[in-house]
Amino acid sequence: MDHASDHEASDRQLTEEQAHERADLDSVVSRVSDRFPTVDRERVESVVDDEAAQLEDARVRDYIPVLVEHEAVDRLRQEADPVSLVKRQTDDTDDEPQDGDGRDHDPALRPEREGAQTDTAASAGPLLGGLRGGD
Known part of the structure; x- marks a missing residue:
């Protein structure tokens, strides 16, 4: 295999990795939008993109979506109240108020x-x- 073929294969792999990371970031946008239904999706996309840009030069890319989601949730929590993504089974005797922070399900x-x-x-x-x- 010649040097040009190696370079093309490397570019193709990089492109596939970038496409996979973009798909993961799109999933982050969906999860964060679900968590903050009162925030416009465009705002969530903007925050996720901003946080991803902060990590643009990171060498290890595997954890980028997790880190971006964490930071995006922290930023948006200052702007709006998140809803709990944990669905509780309720009965007639459960009259405890819920915090809405997702921790109320764990005693x-x-x-x-x-x-x-x-x-x-x-x-x-x-x-x-x-x-x-x-x-």
Whole structure:
């Protein structure tokens, strides 16, 4: 294989990687738009594009969509209230208010409510609990 063919194959791979990353970023826009229904989709796209541009020179590209989503959610959280993406099963006896931050489904993250774990070793799980001297 000659040098020109190697270069063309490299360009084709780069283009495929860029297309895959763009598709991942489009998925980020969809997820963040679902999380912030009161924010225009164009605004979400703009924030996602801004955050992606901040990471344009990153060598490791595998985590770009995750990092972009995290930063976009942080920025938009300052502009609007997110909705919880966790669908709770409700019954007639469940009258607890929900925060809307997605944490209300996990009792360990809301220790002030009845039934939550308050033991730090137990709430840290088996790995961290063991590291902290728990079981």
